[in-house]
Amino acid sequence: MIKIRNVKKSFENQKILKGINLDIHDNESLVILGPSGQGKTVLIKTMVRLLEPDSGKIEYEGLNILKLNKIELAAFRQSIAFVFQNSALFDFLDVRENLSLYLRMHKRMTDREIEPIIQEALKFVGLGSEVLEKFPEELSGGMRKRVAIARALIKQPKYVFYDEPTTGLDKTNAEKVSELILMLKNKISATSVIVTHDIDLMYAVSDRVALLRDGKIPFVGTKEEITSETLERLYDGGFLHEL
Numbered sequence: 001m002i003k004i005r006n007v008k009k010s011f012e013n014q015k016i017l018k019g020i021n022l023d024i025h026d027n028e029s030l031v032i033l034g035p036s037g038q039g040k041t042v043l044i045k046t047m048v049r050l051l052e053p054d055s056g057k058i059e060y061e062g063l064n065i066l067k068l069n070k071i072e073l074a075a076f077r078q079s080i081a082f083v084f085q086n087s088a089l090f091d092f093l094d095v096r097e098n099l100s101l102y103l104r105m106h107k108r109m110t111d112r113e114i115e116p117i118i119q120e121a122l123k124f125v126g127l128g129s130e131v132l133e134k135f136p137e138e139l140s141g142g143m144r145k146r147v148a149i150a151r152a153l154i155k156q157p158k159y160v161f162y163d164e165p166t167t168g169l170d171k172t173n174a175e176k177v178s179e180l181i182l183m184l185k186n187k188i189s190a191t192s193v194i195v196t197h198d199i200d201l202m203y204a205v206s207d208r209v210a211l212l213r214d215g216k217i218p219f220v221g222t223k224e225e226i227t228s229e230t231l232e233r234l235y236d237g238g239f240l241h242e243l
């Protein structure tokens with residue numbers, strides 16, 4: 001379980017997170033839904049300490065990650081995978097190298113050991129081995145996203161974080177990515193946290209949904225509990241005052 005308690009974050013005078021409280025259960029896929037500019041990226045980065053909050057507590061199985069030193073933090077990061085909005089592949093490495101890096105560096109595997117794992121991961125995301133020699137800039141946005149998900153699979157993490165996984169993709173690719181998020185979660189039994197403003201994605205992948213508005217989470221529940229009126233208010237404003 002991930003427990004987030006009263007997490008606050010400001011930039012200069014701008015308060016972005018104003019006291020976030022949220023529990024994320026093991027093996028669920030939780031979607032944090034909100035319009036753009038609400039602090040979704042700030043929140044998800046804070047959750048894995050890519051950003052330091054000003055105050056609050058973030059616990060993974062009782063471990064407060066805000067208290068970890070550099071070495072402990074590196075060990076914690078082994079248990080998570082992060083699919084960034086821009087996929088964050090290394091531009092100067094081809095797909096094979098992008099997918100090999102973790103196994104080579106952290107698992108000390110040889111090329112021979114790595115190759116079948118890469119092949120399986122590529123197959124999982126529906127890509128052929130012809131992409132292995134390509135560089136990220138030669139791939140479409142949808143393909144880059146698939147490679148990023150393949151990389152997450154290879155890491156076998158306990159937690160997977162996605163920042164706007166469908167943004168910039170056409171409908172077909174967005175649906176494929178939704179499907180892969182569910183497939184990955186089932187394959188490795190990972191807890192998945194997805195931040196997005198994409199309502200279709202929310203309906204497709206969420207076990208539970210947290211709404212983010214005005215630096216707080218005014219609602220957590222299942223997608224069945226969210227009415228279209230609630231969504232309208234989330235995107236039009238005034239939401240917080242009515243709850």
Ligand SMILES: Nc1ncnc2c1ncn2[C@@H]1O[C@H](COP(=O)(O)OP(=O)(O)O)[C@@H](O)[C@H]1O
Nearest residue numbers: 011012016034035036037038039040041042043
């Ligand atoms: N590193 C930063 N420095 C200053 N302001 C930032 C920084 N990162 C984000 N912000 C501000 O925080 C707000 C929320 O940003 P963000 O988390 O990217 O929103 P979302 O992901 O929901 O679209 C924005 O107003 C943005 O300008």
Ligand SMILES: [Mg+2]
Nearest residue numbers: 040041042164
């Ligand atoms: Mg964002």
